[in-house]
Amino acid sequence: MNWLHRLANQPDKRWAEFKLGLGIFVLGVTLVLVGARWWMWLQIPGVLCLFVGSVIAAKGYLGILIYRLTSNFKNLKPPAEFDKDK
Incomplete structure (x- = not known):
């Protein structure tokens, strides 16, 4: 749980x-497309860039998502009518 807080705090x-x-x-996509057109050996670093970029972007997106979910639920209070007996 501590790593989730560290991920969401910034x-x-x-x-x-x-x-x-x-x-x-995007650099990886460009390398793959250029490699498909002109020089096929550019596709190998392109695929590596795709993988590395995906991992970094996923980590950043996960941190943003966790921040948004936890910050929205901190200040929730039940409505005033919730405690009244009907």
């Missing part, structure tokens, strides 16, 4: 991590 860092992972992923 949403700005996780957003930057998500953007970095997305950029690496």
Whole structure:
């Protein structure tokens, strides 16, 4: 559970991590497409970039998601009518 709190405590860092992972992923897609057109050996680093970018972006997205879920549930209070007997 502690790693979830560490993951969710820094949403700005996780957003930057998500953007970095997305950029690496796009670089991988570009390398794969260029390798398919001109030089096939560019596809190997492209696939590696796809994998690394996906992992980094997923970690960042998970941190953002956990932050959003936990911050929305902290301040919830039941309605005033909830405690009254009917």
